[in-house]
Amino acid sequence: METRTEISSLGEFGLIQRINKSIKTTLPDTVRGIGDDAAVIDMGEEFGLLTTDMFLEGIHFDLTFFPLKHLGYKVISAGVSDIAAMNGIPRQVTVSIALSNRFSVEAVEELYTGMQLACKDFNVDLVGGDTTSSRSGLIISISVFGKVKKDKIAYRNTAKPNDLLCITGDIGGAYLGLQLLEREKQVFLANPNMQPELDGKDYVIQRQLRPEARMDVVYELDEAGVTPTAMIDVSDGLASDLLHICAQSGVGAVIFEERLPIDGQTMLAASELNIGPATAALNGGEDYELLFTVSQSAYEQIKDNPKITFIGYITDQRGAVELQTTGDSRVPLTAQGWNA
Amino acid sequence: METRTEISSLGEFGLIQRINKSIKTTLPDTVRGIGDDAAVIDMGEEFGLLTTDMFLEGIHFDLTFFPLKHLGYKVISAGVSDIAAMNGIPRQVTVSIALSNRFSVEAVEELYTGMQLACKDFNVDLVGGDTTSSRSGLIISISVFGKVKKDKIAYRNTAKPNDLLCITGDIGGAYLGLQLLEREKQVFLANPNMQPELDGKDYVIQRQLRPEARMDVVYELDEAGVTPTAMIDVSDGLASDLLHICAQSGVGAVIFEERLPIDGQTMLAASELNIGPATAALNGGEDYELLFTVSQSAYEQIKDNPKITFIGYITDQRGAVELQTTGDSRVPLTAQGWNA
Incomplete structure (x- = not known):
């Protein structure tokens, strides 16, 4: 009898891992x-x-x-x-x-x-x-x-201990923009005469509907003479994408909650939707910002670039990817955010 | 009021043409x-x-x-x-x-x-x-x-008058293989106890289910020192793909019905399905053979290659793409085959 394994038993990520294992170049x-x-x-x-x-x-x-x-x-x-x-x-x-x-x-x-x-x-x-x-x-x-x-070239698997961890722009907005759009859709479906209430939310809506790939930063890093030691784009969410870099590089990382770049409109939307802004920043995907590491010697060249925020550093503690909270405790990050 | 043009009013091909016109590199x-x-x-x-x-x-x-x-x-x-x-x-x-x-x-x-x-x-x-x-x-x-x-490199739009027109392998099989599979599906749906009758039809079935890109011929042409003057793969059907070469090259062509390479099993399947074999060969898509032109000087280098059949020639009669039938009449080819 043929075996039937449900995809749900592996999950999408497990399925991809299983297929990829069999593929050699x-x-x-x-x-x-x-x-x-x-x-x-x-x-x-x-x-x-x-x-x-x-x-x-x-x-x-x-x-x-x-x-x-x-x-x-x-x-x-x-x-x-x-x-x-x-x-x-x-x-x-x-x-x-x-x-x-x-x-x-x-x-x-x-x-x-x-x-x-x-x-x-x-x-x-x-x-x-x-x-x-x-x-x-x-x-x-x-x-x-x-x-x-x-x-x-910047790969995912080449971050080194003591490298600085940087992110471009701000994060969490695209996810909250989507939540607002979905809320307004439900309101409209319930009562088609209602007008959507999206005034003053143009930035987070735009983050969802019309994200910009950060080619500007790629060019600016080149002009500054800086090559990231590792890089990934934030499509699944900062936590998940940082875990990719750390797992593939065989390193750990510490990031600081207070350093997470979050726009004012993102803060307001988070508050309105009763979602913690750090949760949105860590788990919300689709921001299409760049998460990258640089050696400490590159700090001087990019520290004044307003598009780049230093959010933490890489450690030699393989697998230990942690968030230093504003409450000064340190908790492990997971693909779903963090475990307090 | 917004205009609404149905895609069906342009057809898929018309839609693609309209979009492509607006795209510049x-x-x-x-x-x-x-x-x-x-x-x-x-x-x-x-x-x-x-x-x-x-x-x-x-x-x-x-x-x-x-x-x-x-x-x-x-x-x-x-x-x-x-x-x-x-x-x-x-x-x-x-x-x-x-x-x-x-x-x-x-x-x-x-x-x-x-x-x-x-x-x-x-x-x-x-x-x-x-x-x-x-x-x-x-x-x-x-x-x-x-x-x-x-x-x-071989483009579609570089065929020249007096070039010879060649095709690899044989054609029409993939289309007839699909017709057989669909017929057996209907039989099975009507009576699930019926076994499919596909004995002796393995070649045409395989042409449909497991076509082979003709990389072998690409390598053999290279070894023979021959570069096609124009080339396309037969995915839509010989007639349609030849029309692409002629339209884009600003030339015409004559092909000979009696020269169309049709496998014995394809003949039998055509007969069983009451479809003319030339119709299948000209209109049946998905054969993934190569249709190409060569200058007359290349004839000697490839004439003994059993994978290549000369089926006609290119003319300077822009837009006149014709089939010389076995009945010795000459009829214009259309994307649907020919108009007798």
């Missing part, structure tokens, strides 16, 4: 396969970078409140962010979409307008793709090709 | 964007090639008769075929899948076993991807990165 020009933000390909002078992402209606986005133009912008931004996380420069992107006849030609054009806007902002070319029909919702798959000088 | 290393089997990227010494494809359950495959292992093989083969169509060598592939909890861990492993088998056959590395949940069926998106020497 064999070509000399495959420098890095599965396990980082992008695959790394030896092109001689430079490294090529290749990353792919899939977005499904009903899983990754809700078109009742997600404008198609913003969605187009976001999917490109998310792909570019994976290239940024390797300290690379994105160059070409392909987009495949599947859609049903529920969509009009104008709706599809809105989606592409948003994608082209992002392509312009991040200086990438849309070079190909595939369009097909779908019996269910909208599905978008994007791949981004980029490049990076060989001595500039 | 701007980077100096983007050699070719949308419009060929793969995008072309300048990497200095060589060209990089990037292609992507999406496959949806219920649209592109039916899991009631499509074994997951074969499906895994096929999606990789289809992507590799796009690289072959540029006369390139595939190197790295990424795969994103979305699946519901209807699938077991073992089923997902079957799919990956098929993909890895294809990766081994075509000498490519599986280097990344994305796994997500789906509320509907199985969705697979693949991207393939390849490379090609700059003087070896």
Whole structure:
């Protein structure tokens, strides 16, 4: 009799781990396969970078409140962010979409307008793709090709003890923006005459609907002559992504709750939704900020950059990833935040 | 009031044309964007090639008769075929899948076993991807990165008058294999005790379920010192794909019905299904053979290759793409075959 193991018994992460274990690379020009933000390909002078992402209606986005133009912008931004996380420069992107006849030609054009806007902002070319029909919702798959000088690449697994831990921008906003949008959707469904109450919440809403890959910081680090010792983009949440860096680098880390960069609007939204701002900052995903480590010698070069916050440091305590709380206790971080 | 144009009023092809018109490339290393089997990227010494494809359950495959292992093989083969169509060598592939909890861990492993088998056959590395949940069926998106020497690349739009028109292998089988599988499915649904009658049909079934990208011919052409003047892979059907070459090259073509390479099993299946074998050969897609043109001077180098059949020639009659029938009349080919 055939064995049937439910995916739920492993979880999505367990399933991915099980599949990845069986996959080996064999070509000399495959420098890095599965396990980082992008695959790394030896092109001689430079490294090529290749990353792919899939977005499904009903899983990754809700078109009742997600404008198609913003969605187009976001999917490109998310792909570019994976290239940024390797300290690379994105160059070409392909987009495949599947859609049903529920969509009009104008709706599809809105989606592409948003994608082209992002392509312009991040200086990438849309070079190909595939369009097909779908019996269910909208599905978008994007791949981004980029490049990076060989001595500039930043992997996840190369953080060193005593490195400084940095994050760009601010975090937690994209998650709270989504919570607000979902709350307003419920209000609207209950009473279609209600207008959404999103005044003064434009920043967190924008963080959810139209995130910006931090290519600006990639260029600024280059100008400052600084190469991160390790880097990842914050797509799953700071805690989860820091755990990736530490697990893959075989190190530990300490971060300071009081150092977490949280915007004022994010604070207000957290309060309104009765969610702790640190919880949102540590677990809320989709901020597409960069989490990276630098050697202490790089401190002087980047300390005055207002886009970069030092939030902690790397330790040699393999597996010990801890939050120093404002209450001055130290608690282990988990992929779901922290265990007090 | 907002205008709403139905996609059906343009058709899928019309929609793609409309979107593509608005897309321009701007980077100096983007050699070719949308419009060929793969995008072309300048990497200095060589060209990089990037292609992507999406496959949806219920649209592109039916899991009631499509074994997951074969499906895994096929999606990789289809992507590799796009690289072959540029006369390139595939190197790295990424795969994103979305699946519901209807699938077991073992089923997902079957799919990956098929993909890895294809990766081994075509000498490519599986280097990344994305796994997500789906509320509907199985969705697979693949991207393939390849490379090609700059003087070896074959585009679609460079066929010249008097070039010879060649096709690899044989055609029409994949389409008839699908018709047989769908017929047996209906028989089974009507009476679950019936066994499928597929004896002696293994070749056409295999053409549908487990097509092979023609990398063998790409290598043999290289050994023979021949570079096609233009090339495309036969995924939509010979007629449709030949029309692409002619339209993009600004030329015409004549092909000979009697020269169409059709396997004996394909003949038998066509007869059993009451479909003309030439109809299947011209319109049936998914054969993943290569359709290409060579200058007359290349004839001697490849005429003895049993995998290559000369089926016609290119003319300077822009837009006149014709079939010379066995009845010695000449009829225009359309994307649906021909108009007698």
